[in-house]
Amino acid sequence: MPKLRRTILYIPADNARALAKATELPADAVIVDLEDAVAPDRKVAARDAARQAVETLKPVKEVALRVNGADTPWHAEDAALGTSLGVPVVLPKVKTVEDVTRLGAVVGTVWPMMEAAEGIWNALPIARAAKATGDVALIVGTNDLALELGCEPGPERANLAFALQAIVLAGRATGCDVIDGVMNDFRNEAGLVAEARAGRALGMVGKTVIHPAQIGPVNSVFAPSAEEVAKARAIVEAMDAAEREGRSVATLDGRMVERLHAEAARRVLALADAVDAS
Numbered sequence: 001m002p003k004l005r006r007t008i009l010y011i012p013a014d015n016a017r018a019l020a021k022a023t024e025l026p027a028d029a030v031i032v033d034l035e036d037a038v039a040p041d042r043k044v045a046a047r048d049a050a051r052q053a054v055e056t057l058k059p060v061k062e063v064a065l066r067v068n069g070a071d072t073p074w075h076a077e078d079a080a081l082g083t084s085l086g087v088p089v090v091l092p093k094v095k096t097v098e099d100v101t102r103l104g105a106v107v108g109t110v111w112p113m114m115e116a117a118e119g120i121w122n123a124l125p126i127a128r129a130a131k132a133t134g135d136v137a138l139i140v141g142t143n144d145l146a147l148e149l150g151c152e153p154g155p156e157r158a159n160l161a162f163a164l165q166a167i168v169l170a171g172r173a174t175g176c177d178v179i180d181g182v183m184n185d186f187r188n189e190a191g192l193v194a195e196a197r198a199g200r201a202l203g204m205v206g207k208t209v210i211h212p213a214q215i216g217p218v219n220s221v222f223a224p225s226a227e228e229v230a231k232a233r234a235i236v237e238a239m240d241a242a243e244r245e246g247r248s249v250a251t252l253d254g255r256m257v258e259r260l261h262a263e264a265a266r267r268v269l270a271l272a273d274a275v276d277a278s
Ligand SMILES: CC(C)(COP(=O)(O)OP(=O)(O)OC[C@H]1O[C@@H](n2cnc3c(N)ncnc32)[C@H](O)[C@@H]1OP(=O)(O)O)[C@@H](O)C(=O)NCCC(=O)NCCSC(=O)C[C@H](O)C(=O)O
Pocket: 009, 010, 011, 012, 015, 017, 018, 019, 021, 022, 033, 036, 037, 115, 140, 141, 142, 143, 144, 145, 181, 182, 186, 210, 211, 212
């Protein structure tokens, strides 16, 4: 069954109330954050809270630790914490393959944040290097990307489209999941759903979220709908019937169906089963 990563919830490592809620929330995975969500004067104290939170969450759901960047004074000890916890380590602002391999040699699995302009240009080798460290999600960081590009993404994110597509291409080519960036406007459910649908249409498998209210809507977007499941079943049945008759092409509702369509349909059914089992 595929691993569900429809929603990955960021929780600041120094927010005890939010961390206490995490096991009950229906996010598929959690990133305990030591980076942007934690103020500089709380970074060191936040490590203890992060350790506790990861240890509590690990038996319940997938959990990763976001460390401070390699150019900060906190990075080495954050990375040591990641190593001792044995969870994927989310590395901010990855620019090169070496950024990934250097940290991977210390912590094991690295989930690169795809949010630096240079990192987007190097997306394919970065994704390949990350995949060599384990089961990897490429985490899109649209805030940092927009900052670096000097642009303000509108609801359509047209000015980020090339970068988002490049990340999806790299992820698909290397077997890494691609998880979309956050929607800052966390009370805007309609906007969130539209953005999540656009990410899914590009080939992302989930979206990072920052608030509990965002989890349900995003989980729904990244789960196959009843219509999609029914269509997938019909495609698999049509292809099975064709193959029993020695044909490798079938027709369904006036459309051609080949093995690759049946393969895609089986993926939809497997995802639906995973959602039902969650
Ligand atoms: C955005 C927030 C600061 C809003 O917080 P708040 O005003 O407290 O929200 P609410 O009062 O509506 O909260 C209701 C209850 O939900 C809990 N809560 C809130 N957020 C979370 C959470 N993330 N996980 C778990 N629980 C959460 C509150 O504690 C309330 O519960 P209770 O106290 O019992 O009533 C806040 O949501 C927040 O801090 N979110 C996370 C922010 C974060 O992690 N930012 C960094 C990651 S995003 C990023 O860096 C993007 C990337 O790098 C890029 O470049 O794009």
